[in-house]
Amino acid sequence: MSTSNHDEYYIPEPSKWPLVGTIALTTTVIGAVNTIHAGELSMILPVGLLLVAYLFFGWFSAVIDESMAGQYNAQVDRSFRIGMLWFIFSEVMFFAAFFGALFYARVFAMEWLGGASNNASTHEYLWPAFEAVWPVLTNPDNSLFVAPEEKMGAWGLPAWNTAVLLTSSVTVTIAHHALRAGHRKPLIIWLAATVALGVIFLILQVEEYAHAYSEMGLTLDSGIYGSTFFMLTGFHGFHVTMGTTMLLVMLIRSMKGHFTADKHFAFEAVAWYWHFVDVVWLGLFIFVYWL
Amino acid sequence: MSAVIEEHHDHHDHKPTGIGRWLFSTNHKDIGTMYLWFSFLMFFIGGTLALVIRAELFEPGLQFVEPEFFNQMTTLHGLIMVFGVIMPAFVGLANWMVPMMIGAPDMALPRMNNWSFWLLPGAFGILIASLIMSIMGMGSAPNFGWTFYAPLSTTYGPASTDYFIFSVHLMGISSIMGSINIIATIMNMRAPGMTYMKMPIFVWTWFITAYLLIAVMPVLAGAVTMMLTDRNFGTSFFNAAGGGDPVMFQHIFWFFGHPEVYIMILPSFGIISEIVPTFARKKIFGYSSMVYATASIAFLSFIVWAHHMFTTGMPVAGELFFMYATMLIAVPTGVKVFNWVSTMWKGSMTFETPMLFAIAFIFLFTIGGFTGLMLCITPADFQYHDTYFVVAHFHYVLVTGAAFGIMAGVYFWLPKWTGNMYDETLGKWHFWTSVISVNVLFFPMHFVGLAGMPRRIPDYSLQFAEFNAMASVGAFAFGFCQLIFLYNVIKTARGKTSVKATGQVWEGAHGLEWTLPSPAPFHSFTTPPQVK
Numbered sequence: 001m002s003t004s005n006h007d008e009y010y011i012p013e014p015s016k017w018p019l020v021g022t023i024a025l026t027t028t029v030i031g032a033v034n035t036i037h038a039g040e041l042s043m044i045l046p047v048g049l050l051l052v053a054y055l056f057f058g059w060f061s062a063v064i065d066e067s068m069a070g071q072y073n074a075q076v077d078r079s080f081r082i083g084m085l086w087f088i089f090s091e092v093m094f095f096a097a098f099f100g101a102l103f104y105a106r107v108f109a110m111e112w113l114g115g116a117s118n119n120a121s122t123h124e125y126l127w128p129a130f131e132a133v134w135p136v137l138t139n140p141d142n143s144l145f146v147a148p149e150e151k152m153g154a155w156g157l158p159a160w161n162t163a164v165l166l167t168s169s170v171t172v173t174i175a176h177h178a179l180r181a182g183h184r185k186p187l188i189i190w191l192a193a194t195v196a197l198g199v200i201f202l203i204l205q206v207e208e209y210a211h212a213y214s215e216m217g218l219t220l221d222s223g224i225y226g227s228t229f230f231m232l233t234g235f236h237g238f239h240v241t242m243g244t245t246m247l248l249v250m251l252i253r254s255m256k257g258h259f260t261a262d263k264h265f266a267f268e269a270v271a272w273y274w275h276f277v278d279v280v281w282l283g284l285f286i287f288v289y290w291l
Numbered sequence: 292m293s294a295v296i297e298e299h300h301d302h303h304d305h306k307p308t309g310i311g312r313w314l315f316s317t318n319h320k321d322i323g324t325m326y327l328w329f330s331f332l333m334f335f336i337g338g339t340l341a342l343v344i345r346a347e348l349f350e351p352g353l354q355f356v357e358p359e360f361f362n363q364m365t366t367l368h369g370l371i372m373v374f375g376v377i378m379p380a381f382v383g384l385a386n387w388m389v390p391m392m393i394g395a396p397d398m399a400l401p402r403m404n405n406w407s408f409w410l411l412p413g414a415f416g417i418l419i420a421s422l423i424m425s426i427m428g429m430g431s432a433p434n435f436g437w438t439f440y441a442p443l444s445t446t447y448g449p450a451s452t453d454y455f456i457f458s459v460h461l462m463g464i465s466s467i468m469g470s471i472n473i474i475a476t477i478m479n480m481r482a483p484g485m486t487y488m489k490m491p492i493f494v495w496t497w498f499i500t501a502y503l504l505i506a507v508m509p510v511l512a513g514a515v516t517m518m519l520t521d522r523n524f525g526t527s528f529f530n531a532a533g534g535g536d537p538v539m540f541q542h543i544f545w546f547f548g549h550p551e552v553y554i555m556i557l558p559s560f561g562i563i564s565e566i567v568p569t570f571a572r573k574k575i576f577g578y579s580s581m582v583y584a585t586a587s588i589a590f591l592s593f594i595v596w597a598h599h600m601f602t603t604g605m606p607v608a609g610e611l612f613f614m615y616a617t618m619l620i621a622v623p624t625g626v627k628v629f630n631w632v633s634t635m636w637k638g639s640m641t642f643e644t645p646m647l648f649a650i651a652f653i654f655l656f657t658i659g660g661f662t663g664l665m666l667c668i669t670p671a672d673f674q675y676h677d678t679y680f681v682v683a684h685f686h687y688v689l690v691t692g693a694a695f696g697i698m699a700g701v702y703f704w705l706p707k708w709t710g711n712m713y714d715e716t717l718g719k720w721h722f723w724t725s726v727i728s729v730n731v732l733f734f735p736m737h738f739v740g741l742a743g744m745p746r747r748i749p750d751y752s753l754q755f756a757e758f759n760a761m762a763s764v765g766a767f768a769f770g771f772c773q774l775i776f777l778y779n780v781i782k783t784a785r786g787k788t789s790v791k792a793t794g795q796v797w798e799g800a801h802g803l804e805w806t807l808p809s810p811a812p813f814h815s816f817t818t819p820p821q822v823k
Contacts (some may be wrong), residue, residue: 008395011814014315015306018406025464026413029457036453036523059402077480079399082475090467090509097513097543101528104543109536117606126531136534143531145525219523224534231520231528 010076012066017059024051025170060249064266068258077265086270090277091239095280098235102228102287106134109224137221148218148226154289157208161201162285165240168197169278172247172271183259184254191251195273198244205237232288236280243277246270300639306813314409317401318813319386320708322408326383327701329411331777333375336419338770340368345732345766348759350358360425361749362434367422369437373555374462375415377689380697381558382407382469385497387708389473391804391811392491394482394820399475407469414461421451436747438548441529441540445521452522456515463508470508472499477501482803485821488582491802494573495582496561499589503550503557506593511547514540538603545596553592556656556688557585559625559696563649565802566703567631570646571638572799577630584623584630591620601672610669617667621660628657644718648699651726652692659687662737667732677747680740686733691726698725698776703781706792710810717775724772731765 031045114132115123127140139145175190212218220230343364377395398404425432433455435443485813520526527533529540568575597613662684735758744755792809
């Protein structure tokens with residue numbers, strides 16, 4: 001695999017973007033902590049976020065310009081593919097931490113708080129009233145963490161959302177096939193449909209969160225059930241937001257006439273990312289909503 | 292915008308000039324140099340914190356610092372040494388050497404490479420700012436140990452903990468991007484004919500290390516994120532009152548933390564595997580077994596994490612599993628040690644500074660490995676847990692292991708980087724003073740640990756006094772003889788040494804990096820070499 005295209009190595013010129021990126025991220029995190037500590041918006045945070053926006057816009061513009069100018073050979077393309085693939089793997093491991101927390105809480109922590117294994121006396125002396133039933137609707141110390149009144153059912157909105165995301169994976173694949181066949185119009189239509197489905201998913205998710213907060217008492221601070229529920233679905237929702245934004249950029253680029261039938265790595269990378277977001281949702285649907 | 296590298300060798304040296312050369316760099320050597328200097332700077336900062344600890348522990352009673360400040364010292368010493376010294380030094384060495392070793396012009400993703408580096412000053416700027424503010428009397432720096440266990444870091448952590456959390460996020464982003472870059476480089480940039488099983492062992496160990504990093508740094512990011520929400524947004528991941536579990540923090544942390552300790556040793560294994568054959572003037576003994584052993588260690592690192600937590604009250608089945616799985620690691624590690632020794636067997640050996648550090652590494656790392664075996668025996672660990680025995684153990688693997696490996700690598704490759712031979716006499720002075728003082732520093736810790744002296748405590752019982760005084764003397768000696776190292780490196784880099792290095796540098800050196808002139812051209816291989 002490493003034998004072709006060695007005659008023209010590509011090295012980019014010095015670039016300001018990495019430094020912009022560092023300043024942007026450092027400013028953002030300092031702003032975020034100051035906001036959390038003060039309980040009100042620290043002006044450092046929006047400055048940081050604007051810098052992050054500038055970073056993404058500027059760096060990706062530079063890369064797109066270079067790509068459109070035909071500066072990337074097959075070897076560079078392979079490096080990008082390897083990079084994206086392992087970036088997605090790192091994202092999988094990020095979610096694995098939260099899934100791990102969910103499984104640990106359900107399988108070990110909850111049972112042990114209920115007196116299982118060698119924890120009979122812990123149970124007896126700490127919180128004897130605690131019952132090990134998932135979802136935890138009465139927390140060990142229910143005055144400190146007020147538990148939700150009911151479980152979030154799987155077969156209402158979440159099932160619809162599953163259908164929406166699965167459909168969007170199909171539409172993005174159809175768009176990809178259209179691109180490979182050189183059909184611009186169906187590419188744009190199916191890509192637009194994918195973006196629309198992403199937005200629908202997010203709207204339904206907001207709907208669900210509003211319902212959870214206002215009517216079910218299911219909140220971020222309602223004990224381990226709420227913690228795992230919102231951490232997992234929240235980070236997933238954030239990733240869908242990113243994915244939808246990326247798809248939107250691909251849509252705009254498609255409308256501008258970017259991409260050719262055999263050179264469209266950016267599109268493929270976004271499609272991979274979208275499938276990854278989809279697969280994570282399936283895990284969420286099964287382990288957070290259903291079982 | 293682009294630069295397709297010229298085919299002629301006389302064109303390769305138009306370097307960018309001024310500060311922009313470093314700020315905007317896309318050059319693997321410049322970025323590697325920045326990583327190494329950053330690591331060196333952090334080494335002296337982290338070392339200074341260690342000397343504060345050892346000064347306080349020179350005799351029983353409270354002398355110099357408050358217990359609260361002592362806790363900040365142990366915490367930041369650990370964090371800086373792990374994330375600011377060992378890891379950046381390895382990435383710096385990878386940046387310099389991997390492209391040269393596989394016959395590439397540069398790393399696969401040069402701009403991301405620079406971003407990986409520049410995130411580190413941001414991250415450590417935040418972390419060290421919290422320490423400076425603490426010294427100025429404005430709140431406390433992180434004070435919960437480098438392992439930041441809940442609830443010390445959640446319920447009881449100082450306000451600076453939130454800055455620490457984001458600082459870890461930045462370090463994580465840096466490490467993940469760095470690793471992706473190394474993987475892309477190794478998979479995609481090898482010269483024609485450089486098959487995987489012809490790669491130098493250093494490249495192999497970094498390849499595997501990069502996978503470890505990509506797998507566990509995101510888990511650490513998840514752990515600190517849960518800390519952040521537990522502290523500020525009312526979640527109860529690590530709070531039993533809400534149905535969570537503080538022990539769960541330890542599980543998630545060590546799922547990251549155990550592969551992390553191999554992240555800090557595998558590249559050193561690689562460095563030693565380059566140095567020993569060079570100075571024994573023999574090929575490495577058992578090349579493929581070295582590769583498979585490294586891969587086995589990496590795999591096992593994922594299923595042994597709870598040996599750090601034997602005393603938390605795990606079910607017996609868990610304790611047994613993690614004990615036996617941990618013991619298995621001794622097998623591939625033993626393979627490596629025996630291979631290094633077999634490489635030297637009947638070799639035509641000379642003992643230049645890199646080789647001296649390599650031999651010290653093999654011997655002293657093995658001591659650290661054996662104490663590791665002692666610690667993995669669950670019932671015995673109930674005695675050793677959280678004592679100075681553990682401190683002795685991991686300093687033998689991290690200082691005389693990882694750090695000696697890095698020093699060996701720096702001496703080994705410095706002539707290639709600068710074109711000048713370092714001062715061998717000073718190098719030998721550095722080695723002998725270091726190897727003696729480091730043992731005076733850490734060996735007595737085994738004894739006080741076995742006798743029950745707990746770690747992370749600013750005061751101790753009288754019977755531990757002699758060994759602690761000894762360790763403190765060793766610490767200051769070890770700290771100050773690193774200045775010889777610094778002086779030697781600067782002297783060599785500035786060309787003040789009398790001897791110029793040849794391309795091959797060492798008589799017994801083999802591999803693509805030694806076919807380049809010294810100093811190596813700005814972009815390593817402009818035309819791909821053919822590997823037979």
